[in-house]
Amino acid sequence: MRNLVFNTFILLAAVMGVHADETLAVLKVGSDVYSNVTVTTVTTTDIYFTYAGGMANAKLKDLSQELQKHFNYNAVKAGEVEQKQTEANAQYYSLITGQPAARPPDESREQSAVAQSSGLPWGTDLPGALNQARMDNKLVLLDFTGSDWCPWCIKFDGEVLSTSEFASYAGNKLVLVKLDFPRHTPQDAALKQANQELYQRFNVGGYPTYILLDSSGKELGRQVGYRPGGPDAFITELNGFSK
Secondary structure (H helix, E strand, O other), rough: HHHHHHHHHHHHOOOOOOOOOEEEEEEEEEEEEEEEEEEEEOOOOOOEEOOOOOEEEEEHHHHHHHHHHHOOOOHHHHHHHHHHHHHHHHHHHHHOOOOOOOOOOOOOOOOOHHHHOOOOEEEEOOHHHHHHHHHHHEEEEEEEOOOOOOOOHHHHHHHHHHHHHHHHHHHHHHEEEEOOOOOOOOOHHHHHHHHHHHHHHHHOOOOOEEEOOOOOOEEEEEEEEOOOOOOHHHHHHHHHHOO
């Protein structure tokens, strides 16, 4: 059932395969500029690509009108697909958490509830986390995520971050910081700005991105995107970063 819901989501999103492997010297998305771009996938709503700094995705609606036309963007169809994506995400998330599927979040919903979805103490304050790590002789794990729209973030959360194995490891080794970039869940303006500053500071190119820091804030390693293998593979990777 879980695979059925997730596969349904993928079929809803990946409805266009044109322009794959197309290269662009520069791609401008709002105020962000990406260089040496290679398009990997174009869906009804998004463009996925690699660039000089890694990999990323962007909404077609945020591109120039010329590029929207080039990538066959249709605002009506995109709106319909995004609604279906929201419903599929909610159904999939309900399966991995054991909770009933929720309606799209409204303005009364707290962002902090999303940050605590795994049951672990995910904070949102990096300076405070670094102070805590110094006192406890731990490392800091940053989770750059789109908690209410990114399917690979949700999948990794269910397969790794929400498991007892990872919880046991994190309790002994890590101070956890979630940098969330939701599209449907209301978020405090100050937190949104702080997360965006950290996104730029760490040169994050897509979601999910997991970055391990020492207690001084030095980056030890990062995982970009979803990787299979469950908690054991992720813990092995983190241990490798910290050596």
